[in-house]
Amino acid sequence: MISYSLVCDNSHKFDAWFRNAEAYEEQHDRGIVTCPMCNSVKVEKALMAPAVSRMNSDKVSLSTGHPMQSAIREMLRTMRKKVTSEADYVGDKFAEEARKIHFKEAEARGIYGEATRDEVAELIDDGVDFLPLPHIPEEAN
Ligand SMILES: [Zn+2]
Numbered sequence: 001m002i003s004y005s006l007v008c009d010n011s012h013k014f015d016a017w018f019r020n021a022e023a024y025e026e027q028h029d030r031g032i033v034t035c036p037m038c039n040s041v042k043v044e045k046a047l048m049a050p051a052v053s054r055m056n057s058d059k060v061s062l063s064t065g066h067p068m069q070s071a072i073r074e075m076l077r078t079m080r081k082k083v084t085s086e087a088d089y090v091g092d093k094f095a096e097e098a099r100k101i102h103f104k105e106a107e108a109r110g111i112y113g114e115a116t117r118d119e120v121a122e123l124i125d126d127g128v129d130f131l132p133l134p135h136i137p138e139e140a141n
Pocket of ligand 1: 008009010011012035036037038039040
């Protein structure tokens, strides 16, 4: 498993996990690597530092083997498990419900669900607090 820092055409930066470099290339070529904030498929690997020259734009910073990495992976897995077992699933009404909770028109509670790119952009504009729900494949270690 490797993590890439990616950036979409709306300048959202996010990290995504892939089985390996080929898996990223394959998924990217099929247009299924999407920005968790706006769902854009126009996603590229982010440059790690402004000083990185264009010549090196295919290179990314990577690390493996540090105990912290499996700890974080385990935390993300646990978070997803807790959220999906304890929060209310609201399906594609996520944006509507998250906004209601934000503006105190609905009971404050944990929810999860799906939203379109436009809905996510509106939530960001409204200052609604939310996070992507990471999916870490079980077989990865
Ligand atoms: Zn985006």
